[in-house]
Each structure stands twice: as C-alpha cells, then as structure tokens.
Amino acid sequence: MHSFYRTPVLNEWTDYNGHLRDAHYLLIFSYATDALMDHIGLDEAGRARTGHTLYTLEVHLNYLSEVKRGEHVEVRTQLLAHDGKRLHIHHGLYREGSEQLLAASEQMLMNIDHASGRSAIWHADVLATIERLAASDAELPRPVHCGRVIGLPR
C-alpha cells in the first residue's frame, strides 16, 4: 500500500451542497495514477525517454461516503497484479490519517507506445520498479471492493 497523492477537496470539484461530485472522485484517483506513473518512471521525462505512457482501459468505482469541500484526502494505492504490459491496481480514498474508506476504485491500466498508439511491453527500468511494488504489496489482503459485478436481483 502506497500513498502517492493527497489533496484538499477543491471548490470546483463539489456540487451545490458542497459534496464531491461522483466524477471528481475519479479525478482524484486519476491524479493518483499520475503519481503512480511518476513513481514507476513514467513521469514527463520518462515518457519522453521510453516513448511509453499509460492508458486507462477500465475503471470500477464504489462510492461509500460523502466527502465535503475543503476536507483533506489521500489516495492509498495497491498493486493487485501485473503482466508484460498491464497493471491491475486498487485506489482507496481516505481522509488524511483516517482508516475509513470513502471510495474504492479497481482499475486496469495498459502501457502504450506513444508513436504507434499500440500496447507495448514495459521498459526494463519501469518493470523493475513495478516488480518492487508487486513484492511490497504481495502480502496485503485483497481489497473488499474487487471483482464486483453490477446488478439488481431479478
């Protein structure tokens, strides 16, 4: 589990009630993915050097609690799995220092070669960092909001 991103809840992310809008939970998780990219060497300089970037393929997001304007939140990120070109991750949203999970997002990210627009295997340096993350997260319990299907009982 890694805390890569923290932020106050900005005015422009909230609705008329001062509550964080559903899409802006995902914006906070998106910035946390940017921070994860920085961590694995796909920051701006790394993207220029490798020609690679990450695309989001799929997002699942569970809303567990309201979050209000001005609150200070952090995203804790867990690497669930990876292969030669994909990362399966989990972002959890928390108030800073709190253990109450406010929202959970499971995501699949794909390494993309910028010039071709096609998927690409990890650059060796990037993969080495991913493998260190995977080793560090290997013993963590699987987050609760994983593997979910949406539906109403028939």
Next chain:
Amino acid sequence: MHSFYRTPVLNEWTDYNGHLRDAHYLLIFSYATDALMDHIGLDEAGRARTGHTLYTLEVHLNYLSEVKRGEHVEVRTQLLAHDGKRLHIHHGLYREGSEQLLAASEQMLMNIDHASGRSAIWHADVLATIERLAASDAELPRPVHCGRVIGLPR
C-alpha cells in the same frame, strides 16, 4: 435508448495531448445522469418538492477510444433495470450522429431522502416516468460492456 446530453469536449477536460482525461469521460456521464434526473422529475424543482435526490453507488467504465478537444459528443442512456429505489443504467458515449461507441459506463444509482440521508422509495410521479422509460427500453439489446469483472489471467 435516450439521448439526454450532448456537449463539445472542453479544453479544461483534456490533457497535454488534447485528449479527454479518463475522469472527464465520467464527468460527461455525470452530466448525462443530471439530465436523466431532470427527465424523471428530479430536477432542482422536483428535488425541492420531493426531498429526494440520486446518489451514485457504483460505476463501471470502459474506455474504447480517444476523444479529442473540441469534438462534439453525446451520451445515449439506457435503463437496464430498476426497483423501488434504485436505477441500473448504461451510458454510451458517441460522437454526435456516429454509431462508434467511444466509452461505456454501467452505473447503479440510489434514490436518497435528502433530510435523512437514507435511501427512499420513489415518489409516485417519478416512478411513473421511470416505468415509461423501462417500457421504452425493454426490447433493446443488453449493452456489450455489462456485467464485467476486472482481472488479469493468472
């Protein structure tokens, strides 16, 4: 299938490459949900009259194509199922007039009583409109990106 929301892709929704950021696909779907709320009588006046609003419980989102700054897009919305207090919906993102699906989002929405913060059964007028939508969508095929679980092969 109902087209409740259309918009150009605004500058502030795009990244350094002029591509729509992952979280801003969801913002467009969020505005489409606002438009759906207007349609079923939970616009601002309806929320004041009924004391009800909709909360997003869960979102699944598949990214299928890049979308660029300035493109004109529309959301087509399908009601998949409902019960006494929940809507199970599907939003599809398209370029205006095109049949190419750019992104797909399956969502579960809950009717909430604003004063108590708890779930509430639909107001009768709202339910009547939901039932008309359900009847109108009953014969549509189920969207492809429904019922998905995220994961890598082991």
